[in-house]
Amino acid sequence: MIKLYGYDTINTLKVLMLLLETKVEFEYIPINIRAGEQHKPEFLAINPAGKVPVIFDGVRHQTESNSILLSLAQKAGWGAVDDPNMHDQLMAWLFYQASTQGPHFGQVEHWLRFAKTPNPEALARHRLIANHTIKYLNDQLIGEQYICGETYSIADIALFPWLHIHDHLGLSLEKAEHLACWLDRIRNRPATVRACALFGPRSIF
Ligand SMILES: N[C@@H](CCC(=O)N[C@@H](CS)C(=O)NCC(=O)O)C(=O)O
Known part of the structure; x- marks a missing residue:
């Protein structure tokens, strides 16, 4: 199952919107960026840039919301992305x-x-x-x-x-x-x- 590390941010919202459109199962893991959780070693091991959103597809972590959108849409064949x-x-x-x-x-x-x-x-x-x-x-x-x-x-x-x-x-x-x-x-x-x-x-x- 896809894991989404995010928070109530503009860039996390994009990814959530697409996951819910494509009805892909996912687990949402909040990273409280206002409390500094993005700077903790366990999160920096996931994204050394210390930013959300990040997804984990079971193989690798992916960062950058627009790149995540492209990759999820391609995997789901959603939104005419292959045309x-x-x-x-x-x-x-x-x-x-x-x-x-x-x-x-x-x-x-x-x-x-x-x-x-x-x-x-x-x-x-x-x-x-x-x-x-x-x-x-x-x-x-x-x-x-x-x-x-x-x-x-x-x-x-x-x-x-x-x-x-x-x-x-x-x-x-x-x-x-x-x-x-x-x-x-x-x-x-x-x-x-x-x-x-x-x-x-x-x-x-
Ligand atoms: N270009 C990145 C931007 C990610 C980004 O700036 N995330 C912000 C929240 S929207 C963040 O994690 N900020 C925490 C910090 O910079 O410490 C994307 O599109 O995913």
Whole structure:
């Protein structure tokens, strides 16, 4: 059985969403990163980077949420991942999520919620890029159900968690109606409802 080491974080939520979509049996092992459990030798033996999520498939440990999504989807044959055209699109979105959406939304959260010394310039810069991301994704969804067209895929799952908490980040989807509809569509999926419920009410991711 797959083991998922995680916590109530954006990147763990992605993996939970996919495991519940694919109905793969798994054991969830919480690593309390707020209590520093990620720095304990027993966890560093699993992931020397000291980060969650990590999965163990019985053979090896795998880190990096988007890489985990790709590998789980391939094993389950889920979300048209084996279609060559889809595969190329998925790779682009997974890289985009990891290099642009994730870091800038994360920095908005940091400067808005966690930083002890305010830095309005940094907040404004990351908010600007987060808003560009919102517009870009909204445009992508004009006339489409999902990021890669008709098929719900790991691109949607990777991009979902930060958008799920856009209110908490002080970001608005008022001018992004296609993205707002997409968000509702994904929020209402039974697997998403179950994945979010495992964390309880945010619980800062
Ligand atoms: N690029 C990694 C990021 C993983 C990551 O940053 N995890 C955070 C929680 S979302 C963590 O474990 N932080 C604990 C720490 O840095 O001490 C992924 O996508 O899985």
